[in-house]
Amino acid sequence: MIVDFHTHTTASDGILSPTELVSRANSHGVNFLAVTDHDTVDGLSAAKVQASQLGMRFLNGIEFSAQWHGIAVHIVGLGVDADSEALASAILTQKLARSKRAELIAERLARVKIDDALDGATALAGGATLTRPHFARFLVEQGYCQTESEAFRRYLGAGKIGDVKNEWPDFSQVVEWIRLANGVAVIAHPEKYKMTRTKLCRFVEEFKSAGGEAIEVISGLQSPNITEKIAQISRRYQLLASCGSDFHMPNQKWQELGSFGKLPSFCEPVWQVWS
Ligand code: MN
Numbered sequence: 239m240i241v242d243f244h245t246h247t248t249a250s251d252g253i254l255s256p257t258e259l260v261s262r263a264n265s266h267g268v269n270f271l272a273v274t275d276h277d278t279v280d281g282l283s284a285a286k287v288q289a290s291q292l293g294m295r296f297l298n299g300i301e302f303s304a305q306w307h308g309i310a311v312h313i314v315g316l317g318v319d320a321d322s323e324a325l326a327s328a329i330l331t332q333k334l335a336r337s338k339r340a341e342l343i344a345e346r347l348a349r350v351k352i353d354d355a356l357d358g359a360t361a362l363a364g365g366a367t368l369t370r371p372h373f374a375r376f377l378v379e380q381g382y383c384q385t386e387s388e389a390f391r392r393y394l395g396a397g398k399i400g401d402v403k404n405e406w407p408d409f410s411q412v413v414e415w416i417r418l419a420n421g422v423a424v425i426a427h428p429e430k431y432k433m434t435r436t437k438l439c440r441f442v443e444e445f446k447s448a449g450g451e452a453i454e455v456i457s458g459l460q461s462p463n464i465t466e467k468i469a470q471i472s473r474r475y476q477l478l479a480s481c482g483s484d485f486h487m488p489n490q491k492w493q494e495l496g497s498f499g500k501l502p503s504f505c506e507p508v509w510q511v512w513s
């Protein structure tokens with residue numbers, strides 16, 4: 239079975255519509271899929287319909303932005319009830335935080351004579367969750383940069399003019415939202431936070447006491463020693479193991495749907511929860 243429990247669609251900063259994403263996952267052999275857009279559940283119903291038409295198993299998901307002691311972290315909620323009131327109010331809270339941040343980013347960019355970034359990024363988002371990649375696309379489209387990664391390097395990334403600190407909720411709040419929506423909270427792409435092993439273990443411990451249940455042992459293409467390291471941590475703290483591509487768009491080899499290694503055999507796969 240090929241499981242991919244971390245994917246994005248046009249409901250947030252992905253390039254494919256929910257329907258297209260599910261079809262692509264199917265053609266890459268994925269048979270159990272979760273869609274996990276940033277702070278929204280808008281893509282889920284269309285994805286679910288397409289998955290059932292293609293005979294694939296489908297799981298609701300969402301990827302929340304949060305913080306752990308001031309460090310920005312992402313928490314995926316798997317198996318959430320998309321109609322839950324707790325989830326709806328959580329999504330609203332995140333939406334307000336995002337609009338506030340987007341306004342600040344645009345104000346900062348205006349200081350370096352990049353005008354209308356808010357309108358531009360909002361138009362590119364087309365009603366989807368407004369994220370920094372939308373600002374990056376705006377910068378490319380307007381000729382300020384050649385590529386989106388250049389946009390991050392020069393304007394949006396850490397320490398740059400558009401690097402606005404967000405008041406994301408504490409990770410424990412996010413775990414609570416996910417639990418209230420009957421979902422399983424998962425630490426997304428732990429390697430991305432560049433924490434030392436000791437720090438990551440502290441995060442994992444606090445996440446677990448807050449009610450978190452799983453960690454992404456595999457996030458896209460990653461080296462076997464990273465997989466082994468996170469797998470060991472998942473075993474030590476008795477967290478369930480998840481895996482996902484973090485797919486956003488085609489032609490990025492490191493995050494193609496379903497294309498990553500297998501979980502080490504000693505891991506307890508998170509999908510046991512739904513089987
Ligand atoms: Mn994203």
Ligand code: MN
Pocket residue numbers: 301312426427
């Ligand atoms: Mn993420």
Ligand code: MN
Pocket residue numbers: 244246301484
């Ligand atoms: Mn993601």
